[in-house]
Amino acid sequence: MAGVLDSVNQRTQLVGQNRLELLLFRLRGRQTYGINVFKVKEVLQCPKLSSIPQSRSVVRGVSNIRGETIPIIDLSMAIGLPGIPAESLPTSFVIITEYNRKTQGFLVTGVDRIMNMNWEEILPPPKGTGRDVYLTAVTKVDDKLIEIIDVEKILSEFSPLGEDVTEAVLQKSADRVPGHLPILVVDDSVVARRQIERCLTAIGMEVVLKNDGKQALDYLKSLTADGSKAIDHLAMIISDVEMPEMDGYTLVTRIKEDPALGDMFIMLHTSLSGVFNQAMVKKVGADDFMAKFSPDELAERVMEIIDQA
Template structure:
Protein backbone atom coordinates (compact mmCIF):
# COMPACT_ATOMS: atom_id res chain seq x y z
CA UNK A 1 0.00 0.00 0.00
CA UNK A 2 2.89 2.37 0.75
CA UNK A 3 4.04 2.00 -2.86
CA UNK A 4 0.63 3.14 -4.10
CA UNK A 5 0.69 6.19 -1.85
CA UNK A 6 4.22 7.13 -2.91
CA UNK A 7 3.39 6.78 -6.60
CA UNK A 8 0.40 9.11 -6.37
CA UNK A 9 2.81 12.04 -6.07
CA UNK A 10 4.72 11.25 -9.30
CA UNK A 11 2.27 12.82 -11.74
CA UNK A 12 3.44 15.63 -13.93
CA UNK A 13 6.28 13.78 -15.69
CA UNK A 14 3.79 12.09 -18.07
CA UNK A 15 2.53 15.34 -19.59
CA UNK A 16 2.74 15.39 -23.38
CA UNK A 17 3.76 11.74 -23.77
CA UNK A 18 0.25 10.33 -24.42
CA UNK A 19 0.70 8.30 -21.25
CA UNK A 20 -1.17 8.08 -17.99
CA UNK A 21 -1.09 6.31 -14.69
CA UNK A 22 -4.21 4.44 -13.65
CA UNK A 23 -5.02 3.78 -10.02
CA UNK A 24 -6.64 0.34 -10.04
CA UNK A 25 -9.14 -0.68 -7.39
CA UNK A 26 -12.02 -3.03 -6.73
CA UNK A 27 -15.54 -2.54 -5.57
CA UNK A 28 -17.40 -5.59 -4.30
CA UNK A 29 -16.22 -8.47 -6.47
CA UNK A 30 -13.32 -9.34 -8.77
CA UNK A 31 -13.87 -6.65 -11.45
CA UNK A 32 -11.02 -4.14 -11.72
CA UNK A 33 -11.81 -0.44 -12.09
CA UNK A 34 -9.53 2.52 -12.68
CA UNK A 35 -9.23 6.28 -12.45
CA UNK A 36 -6.42 8.57 -13.55
CA UNK A 37 -3.83 9.13 -10.81
CA UNK A 38 -3.76 12.80 -11.87
CA UNK A 39 -7.05 13.22 -10.03
CA UNK A 40 -6.01 11.40 -6.88
CA UNK A 41 -4.80 13.43 -3.91
CA UNK A 42 -4.49 10.64 -1.38
CA UNK A 43 -5.43 7.03 -0.67
CA UNK A 44 -6.12 5.97 2.91
CA UNK A 45 -7.78 3.35 5.04
CA UNK A 46 -11.41 4.32 5.56
CA UNK A 47 -11.48 6.82 8.44
CA UNK A 48 -14.35 7.31 10.84
CA UNK A 49 -17.34 8.65 8.93
CA UNK A 50 -19.87 11.08 10.36
CA UNK A 51 -23.36 10.75 8.96
CA UNK A 52 -25.09 13.65 7.17
CA UNK A 53 -28.78 14.10 8.02
CA UNK A 54 -31.11 13.82 5.00
CA UNK A 55 -28.24 12.95 2.61
CA UNK A 56 -28.57 10.39 -0.18
CA UNK A 57 -27.67 6.81 0.73
CA UNK A 58 -24.79 6.86 -1.75
CA UNK A 59 -23.04 9.49 0.44
CA UNK A 60 -21.87 7.35 3.35
CA UNK A 61 -20.86 10.35 5.45
CA UNK A 62 -18.12 12.91 5.80
CA UNK A 63 -14.54 12.40 6.92
CA UNK A 64 -12.36 15.00 8.61
CA UNK A 65 -9.00 14.77 6.85
CA UNK A 66 -6.12 17.26 7.18
CA UNK A 67 -8.38 20.10 8.21
CA UNK A 68 -10.97 19.43 5.52
CA UNK A 69 -14.46 18.00 5.80
CA UNK A 70 -14.81 15.70 2.79
CA UNK A 71 -17.94 13.87 1.62
CA UNK A 72 -17.36 10.15 1.05
CA UNK A 73 -19.31 8.53 -1.80
CA UNK A 74 -19.82 4.77 -1.98
CA UNK A 75 -18.57 4.28 -5.54
CA UNK A 76 -20.14 0.87 -6.00
CA UNK A 77 -23.54 2.10 -4.90
CA UNK A 78 -23.18 5.13 -7.20
CA UNK A 79 -22.94 2.89 -10.27
CA UNK A 80 -25.75 0.56 -9.23
CA UNK A 81 -23.81 -2.16 -7.40
CA UNK A 82 -24.33 -3.21 -3.77
CA UNK A 83 -22.70 -0.80 -1.34
CA UNK A 84 -20.01 -1.74 1.16
CA UNK A 85 -21.53 -3.19 4.31
CA UNK A 86 -21.22 -1.13 7.48
CA UNK A 87 -19.15 -3.82 9.20
CA UNK A 88 -16.69 -3.85 6.27
CA UNK A 89 -15.92 -0.12 6.40
CA UNK A 90 -12.81 -0.46 8.64
CA UNK A 91 -11.21 -2.74 6.02
CA UNK A 92 -12.18 -0.51 3.08
CA UNK A 93 -10.32 2.40 1.49
CA UNK A 94 -11.13 5.97 0.55
CA UNK A 95 -9.62 7.52 -2.59
CA UNK A 96 -9.47 11.30 -2.08
CA UNK A 97 -9.89 13.02 -5.45
CA UNK A 98 -10.33 16.46 -6.93
CA UNK A 99 -12.81 16.81 -9.77
CA UNK A 100 -14.41 19.96 -11.13
CA UNK A 101 -12.96 22.18 -8.39
CA UNK A 102 -14.32 20.00 -5.59
CA UNK A 103 -12.69 17.46 -3.30
CA UNK A 104 -14.49 14.23 -2.47
CA UNK A 105 -13.66 10.72 -1.33
CA UNK A 106 -14.66 7.52 -3.10
CA UNK A 107 -15.24 4.50 -0.91
CA UNK A 108 -13.88 1.27 -2.44
CA UNK A 109 -13.31 -2.19 -1.02
CA UNK A 110 -9.68 -2.63 -2.14
CA UNK A 111 -6.92 -0.62 -3.82
CA UNK A 112 -4.74 -2.70 -6.11
CA UNK A 113 -1.84 -0.79 -7.70
CA UNK A 114 -0.86 1.92 -10.15
CA UNK A 115 -0.25 1.07 -13.81
CA UNK A 116 1.69 3.27 -16.22
CA UNK A 117 -0.05 3.00 -19.60
CA UNK A 118 -0.25 4.51 -23.05
CA UNK A 119 -3.49 6.29 -23.94
CA UNK A 120 -3.49 4.34 -27.21
CA UNK A 121 -4.22 1.23 -25.11
CA UNK A 122 -7.21 2.92 -23.50
CA UNK A 123 -10.26 2.29 -25.67
CA UNK A 124 -13.82 3.67 -25.74
CA UNK A 125 -16.47 1.47 -24.11
CA UNK A 126 -17.74 -1.31 -26.38
CA UNK A 127 -20.54 -0.29 -28.73
CA UNK A 128 -23.88 -1.33 -27.37
CA UNK A 129 -22.90 -0.58 -23.77
CA UNK A 130 -25.83 1.83 -23.58
CA UNK A 131 -26.05 5.48 -22.68
CA UNK A 132 -26.57 4.73 -18.98
CA UNK A 133 -23.28 2.87 -18.55
CA UNK A 134 -20.85 4.51 -16.10
CA UNK A 135 -17.76 3.85 -18.21
CA UNK A 136 -15.68 6.34 -20.11
CA UNK A 137 -13.12 3.77 -21.36
CA UNK A 138 -11.79 0.23 -20.98
CA UNK A 139 -8.37 -1.39 -21.18
CA UNK A 140 -6.78 -4.81 -20.91
CA UNK A 141 -4.51 -5.50 -17.94
CA UNK A 142 -2.98 -8.97 -17.84
CA UNK A 143 -5.81 -10.31 -20.03
CA UNK A 144 -8.43 -8.87 -17.72
CA UNK A 145 -10.75 -6.04 -18.70
CA UNK A 146 -10.33 -2.96 -16.51
CA UNK A 147 -13.19 -0.47 -16.59
CA UNK A 148 -12.38 3.24 -16.34
CA UNK A 149 -15.25 5.04 -14.68
CA UNK A 150 -16.93 8.20 -15.95
CA UNK A 151 -16.59 10.07 -12.68
CA UNK A 152 -18.12 13.23 -14.15
CA UNK A 153 -21.30 11.30 -14.89
CA UNK A 154 -21.32 9.86 -11.36
CA UNK A 155 -20.82 13.25 -9.74
CA UNK A 156 -23.44 14.88 -11.98
CA UNK A 157 -25.97 12.47 -10.48
CA UNK A 158 -24.75 12.54 -6.87
CA UNK A 159 -24.06 16.28 -6.67
CA UNK A 160 -25.38 18.06 -9.80
CA UNK A 161 -23.63 21.19 -11.03
CA UNK A 162 -25.47 24.25 -12.24
CA UNK A 163 -25.34 23.95 -16.03
CA UNK A 164 -27.24 27.03 -17.21
CA UNK A 165 -25.63 30.30 -18.23
CA UNK A 166 -27.05 33.25 -16.28
CA UNK A 167 -29.54 35.51 -18.01
CA UNK A 168 -27.21 38.52 -17.93
CA UNK A 169 -24.56 36.71 -19.99
CA UNK A 170 -27.16 35.35 -22.42
CA UNK A 171 -28.45 38.91 -22.91
CA UNK A 172 -24.93 40.24 -23.49
CA UNK A 173 -24.22 37.46 -26.01
CA UNK A 174 -27.30 38.48 -28.02
CA UNK A 175 -25.79 41.95 -28.51
CA UNK A 176 -22.67 40.60 -30.22
CA UNK A 177 -22.21 40.48 -33.98
CA UNK A 178 -23.66 37.28 -35.52
CA UNK A 179 -22.01 34.81 -37.85
CA UNK A 180 -19.26 33.24 -35.74
CA UNK A 181 -17.68 29.98 -36.83
CA UNK A 182 -18.58 26.85 -34.82
CA UNK A 183 -16.68 25.57 -31.78
CA UNK A 184 -15.21 22.06 -31.83
CA UNK A 185 -15.68 20.36 -28.45
CA UNK A 186 -13.64 17.22 -27.67
CA UNK A 187 -14.46 15.18 -24.58
CA UNK A 188 -14.91 11.48 -23.85
CA UNK A 189 -17.56 12.10 -21.19
CA UNK A 190 -21.09 12.35 -22.59
CA UNK A 191 -22.05 14.43 -19.55
CA UNK A 192 -19.22 16.91 -20.15
CA UNK A 193 -20.06 17.20 -23.86
CA UNK A 194 -23.68 17.91 -22.99
CA UNK A 195 -22.74 20.52 -20.39
CA UNK A 196 -20.39 22.40 -22.72
CA UNK A 197 -22.76 22.21 -25.69
CA UNK A 198 -25.63 23.54 -23.58
CA UNK A 199 -23.46 26.40 -22.33
CA UNK A 200 -22.23 27.44 -25.78
CA UNK A 201 -25.61 27.05 -27.45
CA UNK A 202 -27.04 29.45 -24.87
CA UNK A 203 -24.70 32.18 -26.15
CA UNK A 204 -25.55 31.50 -29.79
CA UNK A 205 -22.64 29.27 -30.78
CA UNK A 206 -22.87 26.28 -33.08
CA UNK A 207 -21.12 23.26 -31.55
CA UNK A 208 -19.59 20.20 -33.18
CA UNK A 209 -18.40 17.39 -30.89
CA UNK A 210 -15.93 14.55 -31.02
CA UNK A 211 -15.37 11.90 -28.37
CA UNK A 212 -11.56 11.75 -28.14
CA UNK A 213 -8.35 13.28 -29.42
CA UNK A 214 -7.88 10.82 -32.27
CA UNK A 215 -11.38 11.43 -33.61
CA UNK A 216 -10.83 15.18 -33.42
CA UNK A 217 -7.42 15.09 -35.11
CA UNK A 218 -8.61 12.87 -37.95
CA UNK A 219 -11.65 15.11 -38.43
CA UNK A 220 -9.49 18.25 -38.59
CA UNK A 221 -7.16 16.60 -41.12
CA UNK A 222 -10.17 15.58 -43.21
CA UNK A 223 -11.74 19.04 -43.39
CA UNK A 224 -8.41 20.70 -44.23
CA UNK A 225 -7.46 18.17 -46.93
CA UNK A 226 -8.71 20.66 -49.56
CA UNK A 227 -5.94 23.10 -48.60
CA UNK A 228 -8.01 25.17 -46.19
CA UNK A 229 -6.94 26.01 -42.64
CA UNK A 230 -8.62 24.77 -39.46
CA UNK A 231 -9.28 28.42 -38.57
CA UNK A 232 -11.46 28.67 -41.70
CA UNK A 233 -13.83 26.14 -40.13
CA UNK A 234 -13.77 26.77 -36.36
CA UNK A 235 -13.57 29.69 -33.97
CA UNK A 236 -11.68 27.54 -31.47
CA UNK A 237 -11.38 24.04 -30.06
CA UNK A 238 -12.22 23.15 -26.46
CA UNK A 239 -10.61 19.85 -25.45
CA UNK A 240 -10.57 17.63 -22.42
CA UNK A 241 -7.16 16.32 -21.32
CA UNK A 242 -7.70 12.66 -20.43
CA UNK A 243 -9.32 10.77 -23.29
CA UNK A 244 -8.91 7.26 -24.74
CA UNK A 245 -6.62 6.60 -27.71
CA UNK A 246 -5.20 10.16 -27.83
CA UNK A 247 -5.15 12.50 -24.87
CA UNK A 248 -5.60 16.25 -25.00
CA UNK A 249 -1.89 16.97 -24.56
CA UNK A 250 -1.00 14.93 -27.63
CA UNK A 251 -3.87 16.44 -29.60
CA UNK A 252 -2.58 19.95 -28.83
CA UNK A 253 0.97 18.98 -29.81
CA UNK A 254 -0.20 17.57 -33.16
CA UNK A 255 -2.39 20.59 -33.90
CA UNK A 256 0.37 23.08 -33.11
CA UNK A 257 2.96 21.29 -35.26
CA UNK A 258 0.68 20.94 -38.30
CA UNK A 259 0.72 24.02 -40.60
CA UNK A 260 -2.93 23.51 -41.60
CA UNK A 261 -4.08 23.35 -37.97
CA UNK A 262 -1.61 25.41 -35.97
CA UNK A 263 -3.54 28.66 -36.21
CA UNK A 264 -6.54 27.19 -34.36
CA UNK A 265 -7.00 28.50 -30.81
CA UNK A 266 -6.97 25.56 -28.37
CA UNK A 267 -8.39 25.67 -24.86
CA UNK A 268 -7.81 22.74 -22.52
CA UNK A 269 -10.91 22.32 -20.37
CA UNK A 270 -10.45 19.66 -17.74
CA UNK A 271 -11.38 18.48 -14.29
CA UNK A 272 -7.66 18.15 -13.49
CA UNK A 273 -7.90 21.48 -11.70
CA UNK A 274 -5.89 20.65 -8.61
CA UNK A 275 -2.65 19.70 -10.37
CA UNK A 276 -2.66 21.78 -13.51
CA UNK A 277 -0.81 25.09 -13.96
CA UNK A 278 0.20 27.53 -16.66
CA UNK A 279 3.64 25.97 -17.09
CA UNK A 280 2.04 22.67 -18.12
CA UNK A 281 -0.27 24.46 -20.57
CA UNK A 282 2.74 26.13 -22.15
CA UNK A 283 4.65 22.84 -22.29
CA UNK A 284 2.16 21.34 -24.73
CA UNK A 285 1.48 24.61 -26.56
CA UNK A 286 -2.17 25.18 -25.61
CA UNK A 287 -3.47 28.73 -25.86
CA UNK A 288 -5.58 28.64 -22.72
CA UNK A 289 -6.72 26.46 -19.83
CA UNK A 290 -9.90 26.40 -17.78
CA UNK A 291 -10.93 24.08 -14.98
CA UNK A 292 -14.33 22.40 -15.29
CA UNK A 293 -17.08 23.36 -14.91
CA UNK A 294 -18.46 26.88 -14.58
CA UNK A 295 -20.96 27.70 -17.35
CA UNK A 296 -20.67 31.46 -16.83
CA UNK A 297 -16.86 31.46 -16.84
CA UNK A 298 -16.74 29.27 -19.92
CA UNK A 299 -19.32 31.36 -21.79
CA UNK A 300 -17.55 34.62 -20.97
CA UNK A 301 -14.14 33.27 -21.89
CA UNK A 302 -15.35 31.87 -25.23
CA UNK A 303 -16.95 35.21 -26.14
CA UNK A 304 -13.72 36.98 -25.19
CA UNK A 305 -11.57 34.64 -27.32
CA UNK A 306 -13.84 35.00 -30.34
CA UNK A 307 -14.04 38.77 -30.05
CA UNK A 308 -10.25 39.04 -29.86
CA UNK A 309 -9.61 36.83 -32.90
Protein backbone atom coordinates (compact mmCIF):
# COMPACT_ATOMS: atom_id res chain seq x y z
CA MET A 1 0.00 0.00 0.00
CA ALA A 2 3.07 2.25 0.13
CA GLY A 3 2.34 4.07 -3.10
CA VAL A 4 -1.39 3.56 -3.34
CA LEU A 5 -2.21 7.13 -2.30
CA ASP A 6 0.47 8.89 -4.38
CA SER A 7 -2.05 10.10 -6.95
CA VAL A 8 -3.07 13.57 -5.77
CA ASN A 9 -2.58 15.17 -9.19
CA GLN A 10 -4.70 12.50 -10.81
CA ARG A 11 -7.44 12.83 -8.20
CA THR A 12 -7.75 16.57 -8.71
CA GLN A 13 -9.11 15.80 -12.15
CA LEU A 14 -12.14 14.13 -10.52
CA VAL A 15 -13.32 17.37 -8.94
CA GLY A 16 -16.48 18.79 -10.52
CA GLN A 17 -17.07 15.57 -12.46
CA ASN A 18 -19.17 13.95 -9.72
CA ARG A 19 -16.54 11.25 -9.26
CA LEU A 20 -14.65 9.90 -6.28
CA GLU A 21 -12.10 7.29 -5.37
CA LEU A 22 -13.20 4.82 -2.75
CA LEU A 23 -10.75 2.85 -0.61
CA LEU A 24 -12.25 -0.60 0.00
CA PHE A 25 -11.44 -2.46 3.21
CA ARG A 26 -12.66 -5.30 5.41
CA LEU A 27 -13.41 -5.67 9.10
CA ARG A 28 -14.40 -8.97 10.68
CA GLY A 29 -16.32 -11.17 8.26
CA ARG A 30 -16.78 -11.00 4.50
CA GLN A 31 -18.53 -7.60 4.21
CA THR A 32 -16.58 -4.93 2.34
CA TYR A 33 -16.66 -1.29 3.43
CA GLY A 34 -15.56 1.94 1.80
CA ILE A 35 -14.09 5.34 2.66
CA ASN A 36 -13.35 8.32 0.40
CA VAL A 37 -9.65 8.45 -0.48
CA PHE A 38 -9.69 12.25 -0.03
CA LYS A 39 -9.95 11.65 3.73
CA VAL A 40 -7.12 9.12 3.85
CA LYS A 41 -3.61 10.33 4.66
CA GLU A 42 -1.89 6.96 4.78
CA VAL A 43 -2.45 3.21 5.01
CA LEU A 44 0.05 1.09 6.93
CA GLN A 45 0.51 -2.23 8.65
CA CYS A 46 -0.72 -1.99 12.23
CA PRO A 47 2.11 -0.39 14.24
CA LYS A 48 2.95 -1.07 17.85
CA LEU A 49 0.17 0.35 20.03
CA SER A 50 0.54 1.90 23.46
CA SER A 51 -2.46 1.57 25.75
CA ILE A 52 -4.17 4.63 27.27
CA PRO A 53 -5.30 4.28 30.90
CA GLN A 54 -9.07 4.66 31.37
CA SER A 55 -9.71 5.02 27.62
CA ARG A 56 -12.80 3.55 25.98
CA SER A 57 -12.44 0.00 24.71
CA VAL A 58 -13.02 1.15 21.13
CA VAL A 59 -9.64 2.93 21.31
CA ARG A 60 -7.10 0.14 21.01
CA GLY A 61 -4.23 2.47 21.85
CA VAL A 62 -2.11 5.24 20.40
CA SER A 63 0.84 5.13 18.06
CA ASN A 64 3.53 7.65 17.18
CA ILE A 65 3.36 8.01 13.41
CA ARG A 66 5.66 10.50 11.68
CA GLY A 67 6.07 12.47 14.90
CA GLU A 68 2.35 12.65 15.70
CA THR A 69 0.61 10.70 18.47
CA ILE A 70 -2.51 9.26 16.87
CA PRO A 71 -5.38 7.39 18.54
CA ILE A 72 -6.17 4.06 16.86
CA ILE A 73 -9.87 3.20 16.81
CA ASP A 74 -11.10 -0.36 16.32
CA LEU A 75 -13.56 0.36 13.49
CA SER A 76 -15.22 -3.03 13.86
CA MET A 77 -16.03 -2.36 17.51
CA ALA A 78 -17.06 1.24 16.73
CA ILE A 79 -19.91 0.08 14.48
CA GLY A 80 -21.15 -2.53 16.94
CA LEU A 81 -19.31 -5.65 15.74
CA PRO A 82 -16.89 -7.76 17.81
CA GLY A 83 -13.48 -6.15 18.11
CA ILE A 84 -10.43 -7.35 16.20
CA PRO A 85 -8.63 -9.97 18.34
CA ALA A 86 -5.25 -9.01 19.78
CA GLU A 87 -3.59 -11.93 18.01
CA SER A 88 -4.77 -10.51 14.65
CA LEU A 89 -3.19 -7.08 15.15
CA PRO A 90 0.18 -7.92 13.51
CA THR A 91 -1.62 -8.78 10.24
CA SER A 92 -4.14 -5.92 10.45
CA PHE A 93 -3.93 -2.46 8.89
CA VAL A 94 -4.47 1.09 10.08
CA ILE A 95 -6.10 3.70 7.83
CA ILE A 96 -4.85 7.13 8.93
CA THR A 97 -7.56 9.71 8.25
CA GLU A 98 -8.22 13.41 8.72
CA TYR A 99 -11.76 14.36 9.75
CA ASN A 100 -13.05 17.57 11.26
CA ARG A 101 -9.55 18.97 11.86
CA LYS A 102 -8.42 15.86 13.73
CA THR A 103 -6.22 12.93 12.74
CA GLN A 104 -7.04 9.38 13.81
CA GLY A 105 -6.33 5.84 12.69
CA PHE A 106 -8.97 3.19 11.99
CA LEU A 107 -7.95 -0.39 12.67
CA VAL A 108 -9.20 -2.79 9.95
CA THR A 109 -8.43 -6.42 9.14
CA GLY A 110 -7.63 -5.91 5.47
CA VAL A 111 -7.34 -3.31 2.72
CA ASP A 112 -8.41 -4.35 -0.77
CA ARG A 113 -8.04 -1.66 -3.45
CA ILE A 114 -9.07 1.79 -4.64
CA MET A 115 -12.07 2.11 -6.96
CA ASN A 116 -12.73 5.11 -9.19
CA MET A 117 -16.50 5.62 -9.13
CA ASN A 118 -19.26 8.05 -10.03
CA TRP A 119 -21.23 9.59 -7.15
CA GLU A 120 -24.41 8.60 -9.03
CA GLU A 121 -23.47 5.00 -8.20
CA ILE A 122 -23.32 5.87 -4.49
CA LEU A 123 -26.81 5.63 -3.02
CA PRO A 124 -28.33 6.56 0.35
CA PRO A 125 -28.83 3.67 2.79
CA PRO A 126 -32.09 1.77 2.24
CA LYS A 127 -35.12 3.33 3.90
CA GLY A 128 -35.88 1.80 7.27
CA THR A 129 -32.20 1.20 8.01
CA GLY A 130 -32.58 3.03 11.33
CA ARG A 131 -30.62 5.62 13.27
CA ASP A 132 -28.29 3.10 14.91
CA VAL A 133 -26.68 1.99 11.63
CA TYR A 134 -23.29 3.57 10.91
CA LEU A 135 -23.77 4.11 7.17
CA THR A 136 -24.04 7.20 5.02
CA ALA A 137 -24.32 5.35 1.73
CA VAL A 138 -24.06 2.05 -0.13
CA THR A 139 -22.85 1.00 -3.56
CA LYS A 140 -22.00 -2.14 -5.53
CA VAL A 141 -18.65 -3.29 -6.86
CA ASP A 142 -18.51 -6.53 -8.86
CA ASP A 143 -22.11 -7.22 -7.72
CA LYS A 144 -21.03 -7.05 -4.07
CA LEU A 145 -22.61 -4.57 -1.66
CA ILE A 146 -20.17 -1.97 -0.32
CA GLU A 147 -21.17 -0.13 2.87
CA ILE A 148 -19.77 3.39 3.27
CA ILE A 149 -19.15 4.18 6.92
CA ASP A 150 -20.57 7.30 8.61
CA VAL A 151 -17.30 8.32 10.21
CA GLU A 152 -18.77 11.56 11.56
CA LYS A 153 -21.30 9.56 13.56
CA ILE A 154 -18.55 7.35 14.96
CA LEU A 155 -16.38 10.31 15.93
CA SER A 156 -19.34 12.15 17.49
CA GLU A 157 -19.66 9.21 19.90
CA PHE A 158 -15.97 8.54 20.46
CA SER A 159 -14.78 12.16 20.62
CA PRO A 160 -17.81 14.46 20.68
CA LEU A 161 -17.40 18.03 19.48
CA GLY A 162 -18.94 20.97 21.26
CA GLU A 163 -22.16 21.79 19.42
CA ASP A 164 -23.27 24.92 21.27
CA VAL A 165 -22.57 28.50 20.21
CA THR A 166 -20.92 30.39 23.08
CA GLU A 167 -22.61 33.22 24.94
CA ALA A 168 -20.24 35.78 23.43
CA VAL A 169 -21.32 34.87 19.89
CA LEU A 170 -24.97 34.63 20.90
CA GLN A 171 -24.73 38.19 22.20
CA LYS A 172 -23.51 39.35 18.79
CA SER A 173 -26.47 37.64 17.16
CA ALA A 174 -28.89 39.35 19.56
CA ASP A 175 -27.86 42.75 18.16
CA ARG A 176 -28.66 41.81 14.57
CA VAL A 177 -31.77 42.74 12.60
CA PRO A 178 -34.13 39.72 12.53
CA GLY A 179 -36.08 38.41 9.54
CA HIS A 180 -33.41 37.07 7.17
CA LEU A 181 -34.18 34.54 4.44
CA PRO A 182 -33.61 30.85 5.28
CA ILE A 183 -30.29 29.06 4.79
CA LEU A 184 -30.19 25.86 2.74
CA VAL A 185 -28.03 23.21 4.44
CA VAL A 186 -27.01 20.17 2.39
CA ASP A 187 -25.35 17.21 4.12
CA ASP A 188 -25.80 13.43 4.00
CA SER A 189 -24.77 12.89 7.63
CA VAL A 190 -27.58 13.00 10.20
CA VAL A 191 -25.04 14.09 12.82
CA ALA A 192 -23.68 16.94 10.68
CA ARG A 193 -27.16 18.20 9.77
CA ARG A 194 -28.12 18.27 13.45
CA GLN A 195 -24.94 20.13 14.42
CA ILE A 196 -25.32 22.79 11.72
CA GLU A 197 -29.04 23.28 12.30
CA ARG A 198 -28.49 23.68 16.04
CA CYS A 199 -25.76 26.27 15.41
CA LEU A 200 -27.78 28.33 12.93
CA THR A 201 -31.06 28.31 14.82
CA ALA A 202 -29.18 29.52 17.91
CA ILE A 203 -28.35 32.75 16.05
CA GLY A 204 -31.91 33.15 14.83
CA MET A 205 -31.67 31.67 11.34
CA GLU A 206 -34.32 29.53 9.69
CA VAL A 207 -32.86 26.37 8.13
CA VAL A 208 -33.94 24.17 5.20
CA LEU A 209 -32.30 20.72 5.25
CA LYS A 210 -31.50 18.47 2.28
CA ASN A 211 -29.62 15.17 2.31
CA ASP A 212 -27.56 15.38 -0.90
CA GLY A 213 -26.72 17.51 -3.90
CA LYS A 214 -29.43 16.07 -6.11
CA GLN A 215 -32.14 16.82 -3.54
CA ALA A 216 -30.75 20.34 -3.11
CA LEU A 217 -30.62 21.07 -6.85
CA ASP A 218 -34.18 19.78 -7.35
CA TYR A 219 -35.33 22.00 -4.48
CA LEU A 220 -33.59 25.07 -5.92
CA LYS A 221 -35.12 24.48 -9.34
CA SER A 222 -38.57 24.16 -7.76
CA LEU A 223 -38.10 27.53 -6.03
CA THR A 224 -37.18 29.24 -9.29
CA ALA A 225 -39.72 27.49 -11.56
CA ASP A 226 -41.89 30.64 -11.46
CA GLY A 227 -39.10 32.73 -13.01
CA SER A 228 -37.72 34.08 -9.75
CA LYS A 229 -34.11 33.74 -8.62
CA ALA A 230 -32.78 31.63 -5.80
CA ILE A 231 -31.56 34.73 -3.95
CA ASP A 232 -35.22 35.78 -3.64
CA HIS A 233 -35.84 32.72 -1.47
CA LEU A 234 -32.60 31.87 0.35
CA ALA A 235 -29.85 33.80 2.13
CA MET A 236 -27.07 31.32 1.28
CA ILE A 237 -26.23 27.63 0.86
CA ILE A 238 -24.00 25.59 3.16
CA SER A 239 -23.08 22.27 1.57
CA ASP A 240 -21.02 19.22 2.42
CA VAL A 241 -18.70 17.84 -0.27
CA GLU A 242 -19.09 14.07 0.07
CA MET A 243 -22.68 13.07 -0.69
CA PRO A 244 -24.36 10.22 -2.58
CA GLU A 245 -25.82 10.74 -6.05
CA MET A 246 -24.36 14.26 -6.42
CA ASP A 247 -21.37 15.60 -4.50
CA GLY A 248 -20.89 19.16 -3.29
CA TYR A 249 -18.37 20.07 -5.98
CA THR A 250 -20.81 19.08 -8.72
CA LEU A 251 -23.66 20.85 -6.94
CA VAL A 252 -21.65 24.10 -6.94
CA THR A 253 -20.82 23.70 -10.63
CA ARG A 254 -24.47 23.10 -11.55
CA ILE A 255 -25.66 26.06 -9.46
CA LYS A 256 -23.09 28.49 -10.82
CA GLU A 257 -23.90 27.63 -14.46
CA ASP A 258 -27.65 28.25 -14.00
CA PRO A 259 -28.66 31.94 -14.41
CA ALA A 260 -31.52 31.57 -11.91
CA LEU A 261 -29.21 30.09 -9.27
CA GLY A 262 -25.75 31.44 -10.00
CA ASP A 263 -25.95 34.47 -7.69
CA MET A 264 -26.30 32.29 -4.57
CA PHE A 265 -23.49 32.49 -2.01
CA ILE A 266 -22.23 28.93 -1.45
CA MET A 267 -20.06 27.81 1.44
CA LEU A 268 -18.60 24.32 1.28
CA HIS A 269 -18.51 23.06 4.87
CA THR A 270 -16.70 19.78 5.00
CA SER A 271 -14.63 17.38 7.06
CA LEU A 272 -12.29 17.23 4.05
CA SER A 273 -9.95 19.83 5.51
CA GLY A 274 -6.55 20.87 4.20
CA VAL A 275 -4.88 22.94 1.49
CA PHE A 276 -5.83 20.47 -1.23
CA ASN A 277 -9.54 20.87 -0.58
CA GLN A 278 -9.30 24.66 -0.49
CA ALA A 279 -7.75 24.56 -3.97
CA MET A 280 -10.61 22.40 -5.19
CA VAL A 281 -13.21 24.77 -3.71
CA LYS A 282 -11.65 27.59 -5.73
CA LYS A 283 -11.60 25.44 -8.86
CA VAL A 284 -15.36 24.78 -8.86
CA GLY A 285 -16.27 28.39 -8.00
CA ALA A 286 -17.57 28.12 -4.45
CA ASP A 287 -17.63 31.40 -2.53
CA ASP A 288 -16.23 30.14 0.76
CA PHE A 289 -14.85 27.08 2.54
CA MET A 290 -14.86 26.06 6.18
CA ALA A 291 -13.60 22.86 7.76
CA LYS A 292 -16.05 21.14 10.12
CA PHE A 293 -16.96 21.72 12.87
CA SER A 294 -16.64 24.84 15.02
CA PRO A 295 -20.06 26.26 15.98
CA ASP A 296 -18.63 29.68 16.88
CA GLU A 297 -16.64 29.98 13.66
CA LEU A 298 -19.60 28.90 11.56
CA ALA A 299 -22.04 31.21 13.37
CA GLU A 300 -19.76 34.24 13.10
CA ARG A 301 -18.94 33.60 9.44
CA VAL A 302 -22.62 33.17 8.53
CA MET A 303 -23.56 36.40 10.31
CA GLU A 304 -20.75 38.22 8.50
CA ILE A 305 -21.83 36.90 5.08
CA ILE A 306 -25.51 37.69 5.58
CA ASP A 307 -24.91 41.12 7.05
CA GLN A 308 -22.71 42.06 4.09
CA ALA A 309 -25.25 40.89 1.50
